[in-house]
Amino acid sequence: MRVRFAPSPTGDLHFGNARTAILNWIVARKTEDGKFILRIEDTDKDRNDPEAEKGIYEALKWLGIDWDEGPDIGGPFHPYRQSESFDIYQKYASLLKENGFAYECFCTEEELEKRKKKALEEGRPPIYDRKCLYLSEEEKQKLREQGRKPVLRFFVREGEVRFNDKIKGDVVFETKNISDFIILRSDGSPTYNFAVVIDDFRMKIDLVIRGDDHLANTPKQILVYEALSKILGEDKVKIPEFAHIPMILGPDRSKLSKRHGAVSVKRAKEKGYLPEALFNYLSLLGWSSPTGEEILSKERLIKEVEIDRISSAAAVFDFTKLNWINQEYLKKLSDREFIEFVWPFLEKTGWDLSDRKKVEKMILLVRDGVSFGEEIVKYLEVFFKEFDITQLNDKLKEVLDWESSKIVIEEFYKKLKDAEWTKEGVFAKIKEIQKENKIKGKFLYMPIRVATTLEEHGPDLVEVILIFGKDEILKRLKIILKEYYKIEVD
Numbered sequence: 001m002r003v004r005f006a007p008s009p010t011g012d013l014h015f016g017n018a019r020t021a022i023l024n025w026i027v028a029r030k031t032e033d034g035k036f037i038l039r040i041e042d043t044d045k046d047r048n049d050p051e052a053e054k055g056i057y058e059a060l061k062w063l064g065i066d067w068d069e070g071p072d073i074g075g076p077f078h079p080y081r082q083s084e085s086f087d088i089y090q091k092y093a094s095l096l097k098e099n100g101f102a103y104e105c106f107c108t109e110e111e112l113e114k115r116k117k118k119a120l121e122e123g124r125p126p127i128y129d130r131k132c133l134y135l136s137e138e139e140k141q142k143l144r145e146q147g148r149k150p151v152l153r154f155f156v157r158e159g160e161v162r163f164n165d166k167i168k169g170d171v172v173f174e175t176k177n178i179s180d181f182i183i184l185r186s187d188g189s190p191t192y193n194f195a196v197v198i199d200d201f202r203m204k205i206d207l208v209i210r211g212d213d214h215l216a217n218t219p220k221q222i223l224v225y226e227a228l229s230k231i232l233g234e235d236k237v238k239i240p241e242f243a244h245i246p247m248i249l250g251p252d253r254s255k256l257s258k259r260h261g262a263v264s265v266k267r268a269k270e271k272g273y274l275p276e277a278l279f280n281y282l283s284l285l286g287w288s289s290p291t292g293e294e295i296l297s298k299e300r301l302i303k304e305v306e307i308d309r310i311s312s313a314a315a316v317f318d319f320t321k322l323n324w325i326n327q328e329y330l331k332k333l334s335d336r337e338f339i340e341f342v343w344p345f346l347e348k349t350g351w352d353l354s355d356r357k358k359v360e361k362m363i364l365l366v367r368d369g370v371s372f373g374e375e376i377v378k379y380l381e382v383f384f385k386e387f388d389i390t391q392l393n394d395k396l397k398e399v400l401d402w403e404s405s406k407i408v409i410e411e412f413y414k415k416l417k418d419a420e421w422t423k424e425g426v427f428a429k430i431k432e433i434q435k436e437n438k439i440k441g442k443f444l445y446m447p448i449r450v451a452t453t454l455e456e457h458g459p460d461l462v463e464v465i466l467i468f469g470k471d472e473i474l475k476r477l478k479i480i481l482k483e484y485y486k487i488e489v490d
Helices: 016-027 050-063 087-096 109-121 139-144 193-204 212-234 265-271 275-284 298-304 319-331 337-348 356-369 376-385 394-400 405-416 425-436 441-452 463-468 468-486
Strands: 001-004 033-040 102-105 151-153 160-165 167-173 180-186 208-212 239-244
Touching: 001 425, 016 050, 016 208, 016 239, 016 265, 016 275, 016 394, 050 275, 087 102, 087 151, 087 180, 087 212, 160 212, 160 239, 167 212, 167 265, 180 193, 180 394, 193 212, 208 212, 208 376, 212 239, 212 405, 239 337, 265 275, 275 319, 298 376, 298 441, 319 376, 337 356, 356 376, 356 463, 376 463, 394 441, 405 441, 405 468, 425 441, 425 463, 425 468, 441 468, 463 468
Parallel strands: 001 033, 208 239
Antiparallel strands: 102 151, 151 180, 160 167
C-alpha cells in the first residue's frame, strides 16, 4: 500500500495535518511492503517558506514518523518537491491539450469577474462560459500580440463523477456544477488540482488520505485521471481510492485555530507535551479502540486503526483529554527522567535554581499533578514568589478571618520553634493543635497553608513547609501574626 503526506511549507505543522500524516503512516506500516511518501507541495511562491519545510521534517521526526521516499532522501519517483517538477507538469498538460481535454483561455480577471456577476444576477451558476474554447488560431494570435498570456483550462465532461470514499461512503458530483478549471496558470505553473493528480499518478499512490476540506476537489481530480486514462490506456492509469477525514473542531465547535491554544506540533513540543502522547491523542480523533482503551502504543495503533472505522463526523479537540493522556505518559518517566524533562522550563523563568537538590525535591513533590512540561512553572511558583501579604485576595482573607484561624497560626508559630524538622516532627505539632483546641479539617490546615504560602491549595502541606525551611516558615508566620492580626510574638 503506497500512501503519501503532501503538506505545503507555509507555516508550522498544524494538528490537523499532523493527524493526516499519522493516519497515512499507520496505514503504510500495516504491511511489510507499505510505503509512506513525503511530498512537498510548494507551488505557491508567495507563501512558501524554506524554514517551514525544515519545520515539517522536524515535527514529523519528533512525532516518530519516518518516510520511505521524500525530498530529503530521494526515491524512485523523484522529484518529491513540486517546484522541481514543472517540466513534468508541462508534459502532461501538453498531452491533455493535444488530445482535446484542455484548451487555452485568454480571459482577464476583470472579464471573468464581470461575467460571473452577470450570471449571478440572472440566476445562473457562475461557472466559466467557455468563451475561449472556440477561438481560432488567428484569434489566439491576436490576443497574444495584445500581450495576453493564456491559462490552460480543463474541459469538464457532461454527466456525474461518482466514487466510494472509505469514510464518506458513496459520493456523487454533477459536473454541470463544475467549471472548466485552470490546470496551468499564465506563468506556466500548475494549479493544485492538476499537480496533485500528476504526482499521485507517477508516484503510484494507492490511497489518498486527506482532510475533507479537499472533498470538493476530488471530482476535478478524478476527471483528470479519466482523461489521462483515455490518452495513456486504462492499464497505465489507476485512480487511487480516497478517504476524506473530517476536520478537527475547537472546543467551541468552530474550526480549530490558534485562538484555541497550542494547535501546532512545534507549539505542543514547546509547551512540554511528549511526542508519544500527542501521536496517541491525534490518532484517537474520530476513532476509538475496540477495547475501549485510550493509552495505545504505536504498535497497537498500527494493528487496530482502520480507516473505514473513522467517524464521518467532525472531531472536537479536547485539551483536557490531551492533558490527561500526556500526564499518563509523564507518569511512565523515572524521577530522574522527569526532572531532566521539566528542568528547561524552569530555566526560562529566571528563578534561582542554584540549590539543585532543593529544587529537585520541589519537582518531585508536585510531579503527579503536572500534565505537560510548562505546567511545572505554575506548580513551583509558590516556592519562588515573594512573600507579600498585599497579595492576599478576598478568598485568602476569608480563610484568615475564620474564628479559629488566629489561634491555629499563633499556636503553630509557638510549637514550630522547637519542633523536630522532619515530616513526622512537623505533623506531630499540627496534631497537638488539633487535640488541644478541638480544631480539625480545613479549619486546621487551610489557615496554616495560607499563612505559609499565600495559597489556598497546593501539594502536601508538611512537605512544602519542610522545603521552605524552619527559619523561612517562622518568618512568614510572624509577618502574618504581626501585620494581619496585629499580634507581637518573639
